[in-house]
Amino acid sequence: MxxxxxxxxxxxxxxxxxxxxxxxxxxxxxxxxxxxxxxxxxxxxxxxxxxxxxxxxxxxxxxxxxxxxxxxxxxxxxxxxxxxxxxxxxxxxxxxxxxxxxxxxxxxxxxxxxxxxxxxxxxxxxxxxxxxxxxxxxxxxxxxxxxxxxxxxxxxxxxxxxxxxxxxxxxxxxxxxxxxKVLRTPGRPEDSFSDDPLRIMRAVRFAAQLGFSLAPEVAEAARNMADRLAIVSAERVRDEFTKLMLSPDPRRGIELMVDLGVADHVMPEIPRMRLEIDEHHRHKDVYEHSLTVLDQAMDLERKRGHEPDLVLRLAALLHDIGKPRTRAFEGGNRVTFHHHEVVGASMSRKRMNALRFPKDVTTQVSTLVALHLRFHGYGKGEWTDSAVRRYARDAGDQLERLHILTRADCTTRNRRKAAALARSYDDIERRISELAQQEELDRIRPDLDGNEIQEVLGVKPGPLVGKAYRYLLELRLENGPMEKEKVVAELRSWAAEHLEQEGRQEK
Known part of the structure; x- marks a missing residue:
């Protein structure tokens, strides 16, 4: 042997x-x-x-x-x-x-x-x-x-x-x-991290991936030398961060990154959330809330039978990064974060571009960040069918991820409130499913295509056709599928009014 x-x-x-x-x-x-x-x-x-x-x-x-x-x-x-x-x-x-x-x-x-x-x-x-x-x-x-x-x-x-x-x-x-289950270096950690500073990121990644802890001397060296990550290419840092996010316990790695000061040089927006009070739950800060949302998104990811999803996990982690910039104090000790989803989407895109994430991943994450609050206007189901259609259409191919992210974003300890939110989201998912079966929501198009618009209006390709297309799309979202004769009549009526308005503006 x-x-x-x-x-x-x-x-x-x-x-x-x-x-x-x-x-x-x-x-x-x-x-x-x-x-x-x-x-x-x-x-x-x-x-x-x-x-x-x-x-x-x-x-x-x-x-x-x-x-x-x-x-x-x-x-x-x-x-x-x-x-x-x-x-x-x-x-x-x-x-x-x-x-x-x-x-x-x-x-x-x-x-x-x-x-x-x-x-x-x-x-x-x-x-x-x-x-x-x-x-x-x-x-x-x-x-x-x-x-x-x-x-x-x-x-x-x-x-x-x-x-x-x-x-x-x-x-x-x-x-x-x-x-x-401890990470040590063969020689002095200072020498190892000096040889290749990316090893600092690998340390936190292995902690998340394998469930290991860092030896005290390794943690200390990582803390003291985190700024050396600046010489490592963005692509190599991105690859390690991606592996961390797809690991069984990304929260463990992120907490290490923050505690060791590594996040300050990789994704500084994360530690900046630590002292920002969440407007819904003042007993915990935005940083802790975001980590909880990440955990809950992963749990739903598994329950719905999905593989580890980088886009979903990044969106869960970053969905509230716009709050520090939008924080405001109003009367009655009220804290607001108006439009933090818009600011957060821009910040997500900027940081992910800096880390050289693929364009499609960056777009998908920033879209989810921008849309993560949209559901909170749903209330008790008052939305019309057209509003539900717009919700699904704006999410596009990110709809399933948006379902998971929105559900995961509920971290209240109030069981009655959590149950009410879950019922509301059950309802909107049911309505989207029913509408999708009726209308194939994921492939919504106007009832007339560009060629048909040109034929009805007797025009050549140009800006007017694009405006007409967008008008018919809104008409479709508002009313659902319509008979062709009615669509043609609506288009001609819109065109006559539109051309008349343009004529008055030119005078």
């Missing part, structure tokens, strides 16, 4: 990884089985590739996330490997064996390949360093796995399984930290 205990038999003079920290103890039977299962999951590719490198005097090991996840019993889709072979040598060793090869990351020492449908990335042992003003790391290649693991972000990601021997390598006590 392959040796899956700690690697202790290598010549320490040749490979410092032989000097293994054994304080964590040996792998348990379940953990040995997990390591074996990890290797077996990529067989026979692992055996063939390991033998290929070993026969040419090169080292190869599965490293980082796949090892960590195997030991945690989590599924993994990534297969990351590390080697002492430089990129050109990697290409030589897999030439003629890999089904396909790509070199997008070769400047950072990474070669990608596909074999029998399995995708792998092999990276040369390396060390990275950021100069004080650089957004990209300077890469230097290493010669042993110990130094490669030393440069990794956290000890739980600094474990490896050698191929083909399946020796388990853990020089920095990652297994012990995995058991304790």
């Amino acid at each position: 392959p040796n899956t205990e700690f690697s202790r038999e290598n010549d320490a003079a040749q490979d410092p990884s032989a000097q293994v920290n054994t304080s964590a103890g040996a792998l348990s039977g379940a953990q040995r089985a997990a390591v074996t299962a990890l290797v077996d999951s990529i067989q026979p590719v692992a055996e063939e590739l390991g033998d290929r490198f070993d026969s040419h005097g090169q080292q190869l090991a599965i490293v980082g996330g796949p090892v960590r996840d195997a030991l945690l019993g989590r599924a993994t889709n990534d297969v990351d490997l590390t080697t002492d072979a430089v990129p050109q040598r990697i290409l030589e060793l897999i030439d003629g064996w890999a089904d396909s090869v790509w070199t997008v990351g070769i400047e950072f020492g990474t070669v990608g390949l596909r074999k029998r449908g399995l995708q792998l990335e092999i990276t040369t042992y390396r060390s990275e360093d950021y100069s004080p003003k650089s957004r990209k790391p300077e890469v230097a290649y290493g010669t042993n796995i110990h130094d490669d693991l030393l440069r990794r972000d956290f000890t739980v990601n600094a474990m490896a399984v050698r191929l083909p021997s399946q020796e388990f390598v853990d020089p920095f006590g990652g297994l012990e930290d995995l058991r304790a």
